Amino acid sequence: MPNRPQPRFPEPNTETYWEGAKNGELKYQQCSQCDEVVFTPRVHCTKCGSDDLAWKTSKGEGSVYTYSVIRQTRHPQFVDLGAYALAYVDLDEGFRIFTNVSGIDDPTKDIECGMRVKVEFEQQDDGEYPIPVFVPV
Numbered sequence: 097m098p099n100r101p102q103p104r105f106p107e108p109n110t111e112t113y114w115e116g117a118k119n120g121e122l123k124y125q126q127c128s129q130c131d132e133v134v135f136t137p138r139v140h141c142t143k144c145g146s147d148d149l150a151w152k153t154s155k156g157e158g159s160v161y162t163y164s165v166i167r168q169t170r171h172p173q174f175v176d177l178g179a180y181a182l183a184y185v186d187l188d189e190g191f192r193i194f195t196n197v198s199g200i201d202d203p204t205k206d207i208e209c210g211m212r213v214k215v216e217f218e219q220q221d222d223g224e225y226p227i228p229v230f231v232p233v
């Protein structure tokens with residue numbers, strides 16, 4: 097896998113998320129006032145506006161909501177990938193993540209909406225922070 101762009105710190109909204117990724121944990125937030133599940137990481141609840149958000153660790157399992165296969169790219173960090181799949185995955189805890197589905201032979205044939213997937217953390221050759229991707233269960 098090529099090296100992907102890395103987060104740049106200080107970044108107070110996402111630092112806990114990225115530290116979780118370093119430890120093999122997929123982090124999300126939940127509002128302590130109204131229980132809304134919040135993702136991507138942010139300062140305020142997307143439902144009630146409270147800043148009382150608690151960090152949680154996902155089990156990392158969910159279903160493909162939808163996906164698209166990229167067949168051409170000009171970005172130098174992705175050019176060697178060939179065809180790859182971008183997807184929205186709905187985690188069982190109730191949040192949706194924009195990610196890749198990997199660990200398959202042919203992304204044009206081996207992915208279906210609704211298929212069960214689980215998170216894996218893709219280590220980067222030149223980067224400190226692994227990237228969460230999803231593979232079939």
Ligand SMILES: [Zn+2]
Nearest residue numbers: 127130141144
């Ligand atoms: Zn709330």
